[in-house]
Amino acid sequence: MVAVAMNALGIAARALERPIDCADKPLADALLSGERTLAEPGLLARLRRNALDKLAGDMPKYPALAIARSEWGASE
């Protein structure tokens, strides 16, 4: 349990230091209806950046994070 508690505090500390907000209801609604798609210039890049930053705060040790960074040409 200590490890889980420390993990929770780590997530909190990183989120306070660099808040990442993934929530975007209007965009989610537009993607759900098909009104907006990944063909829209810049949308995929923005979603990728958000996903990397959010995960770096929440679960920085997730093994696929490094793979996604390199596949998407992201710097740390």
Added chain:
Amino acid sequence: MLATAPHDARMGSEFATLLSRVMDRAIGTSALSALTRLSGGASMESWAFQWAGEGFVLRRAPSADYVADRPYDHAAEAALVSAAHHAGVRAPEVVAVLAAGDGLGSGYVMRRVAGDANPATILAAPPPTLLTEIAEALAQIHALPADKIPAAIPVMDVAAALADLKARFADYGGDRPVIALAIKWCEDHLPPPADPSVLVHGDYRMGNLLVDDGRLTAVLDWELAHRGDFHEDLAYGCMTVWRFGRPDLPAFGLGSLEAFFAAYRAAGGRAIDPARFRFWLVYRTLWWAMGCLGMGAAWRSGADRSLERVVVARRTAEQELDLLLLLGDEAPEAERLRPLPLPQPPALSIQGEPSAAELVTAVREWPVTSNPARRGATNSWSRSR
């Protein structure tokens, strides 16, 4: 299976007495020993113990509430595990099903199978034939004759299940764009209904596969079993998250999809449709993203106030990353190759009084031994679920 906590004193000797009565009936008179809590959350428990010189495992839900939101009860689950075992599938042998008069809640007792299900241990030095054995065992599950599957095991209606995920997404705020994208993709790629006579294990992945001395010894955790599209089982263990430390090896963190599919076919497995495989890879990744979000909701509602729930809820981002890795492939090339925007800089300066982040960091660095609340705590989180 890992022992994670000693015999819980709260249970006292009454629990042992009641369990002994069940074992008297099932196996014959002996004495109970080495009763040890294995794992489980608030609603489900696993216990290991010795009886008549052999090891057994009890899976039980102390409260009747467990059955309320489940498609079938423990008797049906036990009947399925039994049917699979007797058909030659590497499922545990069920020796007793708890009855109402046993006073232990609902559940069943299995003969304990030797082995370790810990993905980290297995994937650190994977046995060379393990992927083949995993494919063979899966082909056997999918070959279980329809008349051997207990009637209570339901057929999965995929369109209805997807609609349910969509409704839950709305309940949780409906504001995560990547999850919305995945729901839309699944709606657009929903495969036609599959042969409803095929048994699907539903949780076939590293963590639920017991390995001993280089061999697959048992397939565990049958509680999500249903009838439906067998591609679901092929895809589930190939999800990025269930490859654990080996995301570079697409099949169970053990090898290539080609090798996995070839072994499945060689074992008499069914004909694989790549489009269905991809659908289930996306669907079950979406499903687990919703599962993670749901844990946050369960904690908030008070249904399960455990620390694990809150932390697992923050694993939603893992599934969003994996969904983007899957679905990004379908974007136009110009979008796939577009450089990413720069990351957000840290928000706070490092001057003046300590920030909230620094306070939290200070608590993290506080020595565990000087914190009475933490003393004596043990790690009980061995299997993600």
